[in-house]
Amino acid sequence: MKSTYKTKAREMIIAYLKEHPEQRLTAREIYEAVCSGNVEVDRTTVYRNLDRLCESGELMRFKEPNRDAWYYQYSAEHEHCDRHMHAQCSLCGKIFHLDKPFVDVFAAEMLKEYGLEIDPSETIILGKCSKCRRIKKR
Ligand SMILES: [Zn+2]
Ligand SMILES: [Zn+2]
Known part of the structure; x- marks a missing residue:
């Protein structure tokens, strides 16, 4: 059961980022968006998935120059x-x-x-x- 739950969070993150390809989204915004779909996902799971997706190259992470925040974007065509x-x-x-x-x-x-x-x-x-x-x- 545990793995299905994890996969789901991963899929929801990707789906959400795909829908907003040109937006700057912080980990918190992504977490809130994923949770708004009435699904219970804990913050750590979302954050861990973001890290993993960045490592695999599916997501990109950018640091905002004047703020201490990371922004995430989906990057399928750019492996x-x-x-x-x-x-x-x-x-x-x-x-x-x-x-x-x-x-x-x-x-x-x-x-x-x-x-x-x-x-x-x-x-x-x-x-x-x-x-x-x-x-x-x-
Ligand atoms: Zn512009
Ligand atoms: Zn790139």
Whole structure:
């Protein structure tokens, strides 16, 4: 019985994150959303599942620059999120997967010029996406 219960929490987390692909969701928000479906899930189970899903690469975790909070996002099409850098729109929270070759060139140049080895899974470049820039101009 125990394993079905665990699987369920995992599935609910994934389902919820799939429904909100471009939202910044904290562990607490995910926990509250999962619980609102009248299911009894304890907080530790949800948090443990989030950790595990991040380790397996199904979820991505981002740290908000000015706040001490992690944000989670589903990343099915991006199986190697631990291997590339990401960029994030600081206004709407949209995530960009920087899996293009020029990013590797950038990382190699960083190492050469500054002796800094970039840790891809920890690196997020912040900016404003085209959509948010358009809204601002109006
Ligand atoms: Zn990615
Ligand atoms: Zn944006």
